[in-house]
Amino acid sequence: MGKTITEKIFDAHRVDNPAGDIQVIRLDAVFCHEITTPVAINDLVARGKDRVFDPSKIKAVIDHVTPAKDSKTAEQGKIIRDWARRHGIKDFFDIGRNGVCHALFPEKGFVRPGYTVIMGDSHTCTHGAFGAFAAGVGTTDLEVGILKGVCAFKAPRTLKVEVTGSLPAGVYAKDVILALIGELGVNGATNKVIEFTGPVIESMSMESRMTLCNMAIEAGGTCGVCYPDAVTVDYLWPFIEKDYPSKEAALADYSQWISDADAEYDGTMTLDVSGLSPMMTFGYKPDQVKPVSEMEGTPVDQVYIGSCTNGRIEDLRVAAAVLKGGRIADTVRGVVSPATPEVYRMALAEGIIQIFMDAGFCVTNPTCGACLGMSNGVLAEGEVCAATTNRNFNGRMGKGGMVHLMSPATAAATALTGKISNSLLYTGKEASA
Amino acid sequence: MKSFDGKVAFLDRSDINTDEIIPARYLTEITKEALKPFLMEDLNMEGFHPASSFAGASVVVSRANFGCGSSREHAPWAFEVNGIYLVIAESFARIFRQNMFNCGMMAVELPKEDIDVLFSRFSGKETFVSVDLEKGLFVFKAGEDTLEIGFSVSEFDKSLVKAGGWVDFADKNY
Incomplete structure (x- = not known):
C-alpha cells in the first residue's frame, strides 16, 4: 500500500509512538511570535528549563502588534526579544525587519519540502504549501517544541481535494478555498490534512498555494499541503542553490515528498472551478459562504487588505489593478x-x-494587527469590514463588528463603491496576477 | 491531578470558537490569572451571561466542534483560572482539545445521542457531575435524577492528566 506525503513526512521524523495512534515527531523548525511565545518562555523560566533545543531551528518575529501599542504589548515584545538574544536565536525579526509570520518565514526560505514545523498560531497550516507538515499548536506544545524539538500528533489522516478545470477571470485562490470551506463546513476536515492536487493547483504560484493552505484550519484541518514541483523549486532556488547542482536535481530530490498513486485517503473530493464566481462570507463562520453577486450592494465601513492569507505581493498587485486611477468611496476607510x-x-x-x-x-507597516482586532484598524460596534483575512468570527476585528472574507480583487472593488461589489464589474478586465 | 467533579454549565450551540472563549484583545496579558474576568465575554447567546451562567460551575457541556479557531492556549487557561477543568462536547477542534490535555485538563467527546440526552434531561436544572477517570464514567445528577454515561480517554491523554501536563513528560522522555 502506498503512502500520502504526510505519512512519508511522519515516517521520516518519528521518534516515538508512546501510545495508540500518538506519534512524537522531530521538528525541523519551530516558529515563534510575541503573542503565544512569551507565556511559554515565562513558564520555561519558572520550571528552571530556560533552554532551546537548537537556536538555528527556531525563528521568531514580533508581528501581531507592532510597533507596540501600549505597555503590555511592549512587555510581550521585550520578553521574546530578550529571550532570542540570550539564546543566540539569529533569525529574530524585530521592528523594521518584521512582517506577518506566515508571509515572512516562507519568504526567508525557512520552509522546505518534507519539513515538520509547529508554531503557536493556528494559521501555521500555511506552510504546507511547500510540501511540508506544518501545524498550529498551543503554548504548551510550543514550549516543548522549543525545549526538545519534538511534538506529539495523532497519526495523520488525509482528505484529498482535486481542483480541476480552470479559474475564470477575476476568480482567485481565495475564492477556491472559500467555496471549499463552504462545502466542507467548519469541522469538515478536523484532525485531517487537506491535500490539494490537480491542474489548478499545479498552475498556481506559491503565493496562491499559501492562500489555499492558510485556510485549511477554517475547515478544522491540521495542515493544508501541496506537492512540491518546479514552482516550489523556483521560489526556493535562492536559498537552495548551494545544495543542488541544478533545479532539476532539486526537483528530483523533492519528488520523494509526493503521495503515492495507491495511497489511502480518509476521503477524496473533486472541485471543478471552471464555473466558480467570486465568493465571500456572510455570517460569523467561515463556512457561511455565498457568491459575491448575491451580496452586492451591502454597505461596508472599512476595507482591509492584508494578513497571512492575502497580504503578499500578488494580492497587492491584483487589488491595485482594480483600484488604479480610482478613488475609494467617501463612506469607507481603506487600510x-x-x-x-x-x-x-x-x-x-x-x-x-x-x-x-x-x-x-x-x-x-507589515503587521497582523487588524485581522484579529488587536491594532491598526479595529472596528467599532456595528461596523462592517470587507477583509482579505481568514476569520469572520463575531467580534474578530473588534467587539460587535462584522467581517466579510473575500479576495483582494473583491475587496478593492468594494472599496471603490463602499458596497460589496464584484471586481469584474468595475474593471471589466482580468486583473493580472 | 486536578479534580473534575462539579457543577455543570450548559452551552447549547455548536462551533463555539476561541475568539468567543477569550477575545484577542486580551491576548496581551502574560499571566493566566489576568484572563479571569473575560471568559466568554463575546459569546452572544440567548440567556447567556458569563458571570451568572458560569457561577459555581466547574464543567461545561456543549455541542459540536467546540474550541474551533485560534491556537491560543489562553482559551483553556481562561477556563482554568475560573475553576473549569472539564469540557464535554460532541466534538472538539484539534488544537483546543490538545491544549486542554496539555494543561492537565480534559476535553471529553461523547456521542451526539448522549449529548442530546444531557441537554434534554439536565439543561436548565442545577446539575452536578462526578468523574471516575479510571472507570471512564460520568454520573450526572440533578435532584433525584441520576444518569451514568461511560466515556473514554486515551492512555496517552490520561498520562498527561495524571502528570499535570506535557512539559515535564516530554522533557523526561525525549
Missing part, C-alpha cells in the same frame, strides 16, 4: 498592510503603494 518589508518594497518599486495612496487607502 492596506503589506505583509512583509519585502512585499512593501516591491509594492513601492512597482508603483502599487502610489495607487493605494492615490485611491485614498491608509498604508500601514
